[in-house]
Amino acid sequence: MQWKQQRKAFSMxxxxxxxxxxxxxxxxxxxxxxxxxxxxxxxxxxxxAVLLAKSYTEYAIMAVTANDRNATGGNCLTDIDGSIGSPxxxxxxxxxxxxxxxxxxxEVGSCATTRIFSKAVVTPRSPLNIIVDVYVEYKDPDNTxxxxxxxxxxxxxxx
Numbered sequence: 001m002q003w004k005q006q007r008k009a010f011s012m013x014x015x016x017x018x019x020x021x022x023x024x025x026x027x028x029x030x031x032x033x034x035x036x037x038x039x040x041x042x043x044x045x046x047x048x049a050v051l052l053a054k055s056y057t058e059y060a061i062m063a064v065t066a067n068d069r070n071a072t073g074g075n076c077l078t079d080i081d082g083s084i085g086s087p088x089x090x091x092x093x094x095x096x097x098x099x100x101x102x103x104x105x106x107e108v109g110s111c112a113t114t115r116i117f118s119k120a121v122v123t124p125r126s127p128l129n130i131i132v133d134v135y136v137e138y139k140d141p142d143n144t145x146x147x148x149x150x151x152x153x154x155x156x157x158x159x
Contacts, residue, residue, distance in 0.1 A: 038142065041141065042140070045141075048138075049136040049138060050151065052093055052095055053095075053134040053136050053153040056080065056082070056095050056097050056134050057132050057153060060099055060130075060132045061132065061155075064159060065159055069107075069108065069111050077099060078098065078099050078100075080095075080097035081096050082094075082095045087137060087139065087148075088139075090138075090139035090140065090141040092138070093136055093138045094138070094148075095136050095137075097132060097133070097134050097135075098132075099130055099131070099133075100130065100131040101128065101129070101130055102128070102130070103126060103127065104125075104126050104128075107127070107128040108128065127159060129156060129157065129158050130156075130159060131155070131156055131157075132155045132157060133152065133153075133154050134155075135150055135152050136153075137150050137151075
């Protein structure tokens with residue numbers, strides 16, 4: 001009779017050990033899945049920032065080619081700003097585009113007084129070049145009190 005009681009006690013200890021082991025494994029799985037979700041969100045935000053920077057670079061190039069720099073009154077395009085969503089809440093992106101010109105004075109036109117790297121190009125037929133700096137800023141949605149994450153893309157484009 002005592003042998004049966006010892007077997008029941010051994011079964012109880014084995015069951016408790018297996019339950020504790022399964023609970024530990026479950027905690028590890030939940031912890032790992034939380035980290036994976038956070039890392040996936042960070043990768044998604046970074047990819048969005050890269051794509052927005054590329055898109056705004058192309059938009060800036062298109063805007064400069066459509067802009068008449070030699071118009072009377074001076075129409076020089078140097079800044080393009082935008083936002084998607086609500087960047088202050090950690091739910092969006094803030095985009096700043098800065099454009100600088102490199103070229104002969106005849107090509108630069110009214111932009112000669114603002115944000116120009118060189119207008120002393122010797123050959124008058126040299127094409128206009130622009131430097132486009134795009135800054136995409138966003139916040140970590142899990143920690144909105146953290147500083148902004150800034151993605152910067154610089155492009156040199158011949159116009």
